[in-house]
Amino acid sequence: MVDVDERRSPRDETLPPHVTTPLLQLITERSLDEDYAHVAARRGAGAKAPTSRSTRWTTALAVATFGALATIVAIQTSRDSDVQALSRETLGQEIEASRGDVAQLQRRIRTLTDANIAAEATNQTLERQAADQAARLRRLEIRTGYVAVRGPGVRIEVSSAPDANLRDEVRDEDLALLVNGLFVAGAEAIAVNDDRLIALGGIRNTNRAIHVNGRPLTPPYVIEVIGDRATLQARLLESTSGLEFFGLVDALGFRYVSQNVDDVRIPAARLRPLRHAEEDTDADGRTDEEGAKP
Numbered sequence: 001m002v003d004v005d006e007r008r009s010p011r012d013e014t015l016p017p018h019v020t021t022p023l024l025q026l027i028t029e030r031s032l033d034e035d036y037a038h039v040a041a042r043r044g045a046g047a048k049a050p051t052s053r054s055t056r057w058t059t060a061l062a063v064a065t066f067g068a069l070a071t072i073v074a075i076q077t078s079r080d081s082d083v084q085a086l087s088r089e090t091l092g093q094e095i096e097a098s099r100g101d102v103a104q105l106q107r108r109i110r111t112l113t114d115a116n117i118a119a120e121a122t123n124q125t126l127e128r129q130a131a132d133q134a135a136r137l138r139r140l141e142i143r144t145g146y147v148a149v150r151g152p153g154v155r156i157e158v159s160s161a162p163d164a165n166l167r168d169e170v171r172d173e174d175l176a177l178l179v180n181g182l183f184v185a186g187a188e189a190i191a192v193n194d195d196r197l198i199a200l201g202g203i204r205n206t207n208r209a210i211h212v213n214g215r216p217l218t219p220p221y222v223i224e225v226i227g228d229r230a231t232l233q234a235r236l237l238e239s240t241s242g243l244e245f246f247g248l249v250d251a252l253g254f255r256y257v258s259q260n261v262d263d264v265r266i267p268a269a270r271l272r273p274l275r276h277a278e279e280d281t282d283a284d285g286r287t288d289e290e291g292a293k294p
Helices: 023-044 052-144 172-185 232-238 240-252
Strands: 149-159 189-192 203-206 209-212 215-217 221-226 255-266
Touching: 149 172, 149 232, 172 189, 172 203, 172 209, 172 221, 172 232, 172 240, 189 255, 221 255, 232 240
Parallel strands: none
Antiparallel strands: 149 221, 149 255, 189 221, 203 209, 209 215
């Protein structure tokens, strides 16, 4: 192998050292040379090392400064401790006051909770009473004919005999017997020729025409009844009015046809206002019913 030095050309020997020297070696050498030159320059300028007297003054000044700082820190700490103690006392007072407020709020919550429970109980009672009153009102509306009704029942058709004379035709008292017998048998609502029977109305004869609630009817007379289909007609035959009516059917030859119906529809009555009736009260302001004595 050829040695590195043997591979240098004659031109390398004529180059300056800072060109041929490796870069890392050159940086190290120059750095040391500059340090030596700096030290030599200070010695040449006559710089003296610090004396022991100046050192003592510097130390004393540092100690005094440190002491002053320590004193300031101690005073500030004492003041801060007083402030912290006062803050803790104030905070404790605020905590106690807050505890009182919390206790008062808790008592208020318990009071409101009890009141809410009582109100809910009262509301439930009122709801039950309202439901009872609504059911009672509904029954009264049905009984008085105030509302239209529907349900299972019986449809009955009554008419005079084909060859009946004037005296043997169906009259108002004949239909009244049938209607009374049906109510006794358990009828809940009755209409004659789509005219609802109510307490303020009735069945009346005017000459030969039968009037229901003041309205004239024409035969045949269709009586629609809402009630228990299983027992209604049987109980009609057991009632006094029913027996009397069927006696007329046999004697006068009335045409009578009845059938059970799944869905009977009865309209509301044509209500008429009371003209003369009014509530009667005694001297104590009570009604006759309230003031009645046994």
